[in-house]
Amino acid sequence: MSEHSTYTPGNAVEKWLDDRLPIIRFSKEHLMDFPTPKNLNYWWTFGAILVMCLVIQIVTGVILAMHYTPHVSMAFDSVEHIRRDINGGRMIQSFHAVGASMFFAAVYIHIFRGMYFGSYKAPREILWILGVLIFLLMMATAFMGYVLPWGQMSGWAATVITNIFAAIPVIGNPLLELLRGGFSVGNPTLNRFFSLHYLLPFIIAAIVVLHIWALHVPGNNNPVGVDVKDTKRDTLPFHPYYTMKDAFGMVLFLIPFAWFAFFAPDILGHPDNYIEFNAQVTPAHIVPEWYFLPFYAILRAIDFNILFIDSKLGGVIFFGGSILILFFLPWLDTSKVRSGNFRPMFKWFYWLFVVNFVALTYLGAAPAEGIYVVLAKICTAYYFIHFLVILPLLGRIETPRPLPTSISESVLGKAH
Amino acid sequence: MATQAHHSTTRRDFIFVATGAVAGVGAAATVWPLINQLNPDASTLALASIEFDISAIPEGQSVTIMWRGLPVFVRHRTQAEIDEAKAVPLADLKDPETDEQRTKEGHEQWLIMIANCTHLGCVPVGESGDFDGWFCPCHGSHYDSAGRIRKGPAPKNLVLPPYEFLSDTLVQIG
Ligand code: HEM
Ligand code: FES
Numbered sequence: 315m316s317e318h319s320t321y322t323p324g325n326a327v328e329k330w331l332d333d334r335l336p337i338i339r340f341s342k343e344h345l346m347d348f349p350t351p352k353n354l355n356y357w358w359t360f361g362a363i364l365v366m367c368l369v370i371q372i373v374t375g376v377i378l379a380m381h382y383t384p385h386v387s388m389a390f391d392s393v394e395h396i397r398r399d400i401n402g403g404r405m406i407q408s409f410h411a412v413g414a415s416m417f418f419a420a421v422y423i424h425i426f427r428g429m430y431f432g433s434y435k436a437p438r439e440i441l442w443i444l445g446v447l448i449f450l451l452m453m454a455t456a457f458m459g460y461v462l463p464w465g466q467m468s469g470w471a472a473t474v475i476t477n478i479f480a481a482i483p484v485i486g487n488p489l490l491e492l493l494r495g496g497f498s499v500g501n502p503t504l505n506r507f508f509s510l511h512y513l514l515p516f517i518i519a520a521i522v523v524l525h526i527w528a529l530h531v532p533g534n535n536n537p538v539g540v541d542v543k544d545t546k547r548d549t550l551p552f553h554p555y556y557t558m559k560d561a562f563g564m565v566l567f568l569i570p571f572a573w574f575a576f577f578a579p580d581i582l583g584h585p586d587n588y589i590e591f592n593a594q595v596t597p598a599h600i601v602p603e604w605y606f607l608p609f610y611a612i613l614r615a616i617d618f619n620i621l622f623i624d625s626k627l628g629g630v631i632f633f634g635g636s637i638l639i640l641f642f643l644p645w646l647d648t649s650k651v652r653s654g655n656f657r658p659m660f661k662w663f664y665w666l667f668v669v670n671f672v673a674l675t676y677l678g679a680a681p682a683e684g685i686y687v688v689l690a691k692i693c694t695a696y697y698f699i700h701f702l703v704i705l706p707l708l709g710r711i712e713t714p715r716p717l718p719t720s721i722s723e724s725v726l727g728k729a730h
Numbered sequence: 731m732a733t734q735a736h737h738s739t740t741r742r743d744f745i746f747v748a749t750g751a752v753a754g755v756g757a758a759a760t761v762w763p764l765i766n767q768l769n770p771d772a773s774t775l776a777l778a779s780i781e782f783d784i785s786a787i788p789e790g791q792s793v794t795i796m797w798r799g800l801p802v803f804v805r806h807r808t809q810a811e812i813d814e815a816k817a818v819p820l821a822d823l824k825d826p827e828t829d830e831q832r833t834k835e836g837h838e839q840w841l842i843m844i845a846n847c848t849h850l851g852c853v854p855v856g857e858s859g860d861f862d863g864w865f866c867p868c869h870g871s872h873y874d875s876a877g878r879i880r881k882g883p884a885p886k887n888l889v890l891p892p893y894e895f896l897s898d899t900l901v902q903i904g
Binding site (some may be wrong): 470474475476489492497498500594599614617619624626629681682687 | 851
């Protein structure tokens with residue numbers, strides 16, 4: 315959208331720079347003047363909040379790495395050392411650990427925002443796909459980070475999750491040994507996880523750049539989902555209107571963040587992770603971090619063989635499928651109308667999907683017995699039915715409500 | 731056209747394909763060591779075999795020892811457990827194996843198995859579950875008194891490591 319640039323270099327130095335590396339022009343176009351729909355609500359501040367989360371993880375993480383020792387005999391103690399001895403280490407460590415949870419809370423809101431307002435639909439498919447890729451990398455990063463303190467949950471999470479790869483026919487077992495660097499999770503595993511945990515956030519940062527690039531080609535979607543028709547009437551410059559709104563959103567978000575970090579840094583974790591990893595004893599109740607629970611529930615739900623596919627591989631296929639299916643969402647939803655506000659039937663199914671997702675979260679933490687096992691199967695089935703049956707059908711049978719003719723009309727009402 | 735077609739299969743094309751092929755093989759040969767370094771190293775492989783004295787384990791008890799970084803159950807089974815395992819019809823089993831196949835002849839009281847659940851690798855809890863064997867708390871797999879999978883998401887019986895009895899009281903694992 316370069317035609318919106320109003321930049322004229324203010325002095326000779328800026329002019330000199332502009333002819334060589336037009337970085338000021340670029341920033342002005344994309345961070346200040348960028349035309350942004352004027353009806354964005356607070357759900358749209360989560361993009362900026364996510365950038366803030368990534369920065370917090372990188373800054374606190376690089377500091378933690380200055381004091382952390384990636385060795386099985388020292389890792390656990392070095393994290394305790396950070397928490398007890400390093401100046402301010404207690405807060406830096408808790409901001410990093412709590413930060414991972416807040417990061418996921420924000421990303422789930424961001425994803426469900428996109429699902430409700432149809433932000434994945436044309437022409438924003440690539441934008442959506444890059445987002446799912448970021449989500450996948452975040453999961454990998456958080457998982458490997460969780461292994462670093464080398465507590466009981468760390469070690470058993472590493473064991474269970476790497477074991478997922480052993481389900482792949484033929485190459486499964488050699489692949490498992492390759493990933494772990496041994497016959498079991500041990501020092502080589504811890505070392506490589508540390509190396510990758512340091513690397514991946516920077517890869518995420520690079521994909522975030524692509525994500526924003528892909529956003530700035532079509533521009534933002536908005537709560538009514540109709541395209542910008544008249545830049546003057548429908549949009550506002552990003553700065554100061556949305557820089558301020560985003561900043562306010564960040565401040566609100568930092569309130570619960572700080573509450574957790576200062577007053578309850580361990581409430582989101584598990585006490586078992588304050589016992590050093592012991593390869594001979596699995597804790598009685600192992601559960602992943604809350605942000606993995608829905609997918610974990612799906613993994614566990616498949617405890618029966620499907621034709622020639624055994625229960626283990628079946629669980630892995632459904633587990634992987636539950637995330638990969640998100641890549642295809644732009645093509646599974648056949649409705650042309652973006653915003654859920656104008657889709658009377660979709661709206662109900664959307665909320666049903668949200669409830670089902672929360673139920674899966676609950677079931678992922680429940681013991682694998684009795685009624686929970688049955689419920690997990692039902693919720694898993696519904697998760698896939700939503701994407702594979704309901705969304706494709708709704709687009710055909712639903713009559714959407716009339717759309718406003720423009721963003722401006724939806725904000726100011728029809729001109730009389 | 732005909733002359734062009736003639737020209738299009740020249741030595742230049744051959745050189746082009748040959749160069750591409752060599753570059754491809756070269757790239758693969760460079761990448762492989764970069765991946766192979768992830769595989770178990772020499773010091774890990776060196777821990778391949780151990781000896782263990784079982785005489786101190788009374789009937790009805792088990793110990794967990796380590797072999798190649800993996801936990802291994804050594805269980806001294808009671809007669810009731812052995813009888814129970816033998817009585818199970820093979821048709822009831824998800825991964826059919828007889829009790830004889832799970833133990834060494836003349837040493838039926840000893841059950842030696844890798845202690846990682848065949849589902850996702852947790853260590854099951856002994857003397858529990860619905861089949862008087864092991865119960866894996868992670869996702870609810872039940873194993874019987876011969877370590878065979880009976881219920882839950884695990885696909886296979888607990889794995890037997892390669893082992894042999896050097897004497898009545900000494901086993902070599904690996
Ligand atoms: C995408 C961004 C990141 C996420 C989601 C993330 C997540 C996590 C999590 C969940 C833990 C375990 C915390 C605990 O339970 O105590 C952790 C630990 C750790 N992370 Fe990160 N991290 C990120 C970025 C980074 C970066 C950029 C570094 C820099 C090297 C880093 C270095 C560390 C270190 C040294 C630990 C071990 C100390 C500890 O357990 O607190 N992290 N990370
Ligand atoms: S690891 Fe034992 S049931 Fe999943």
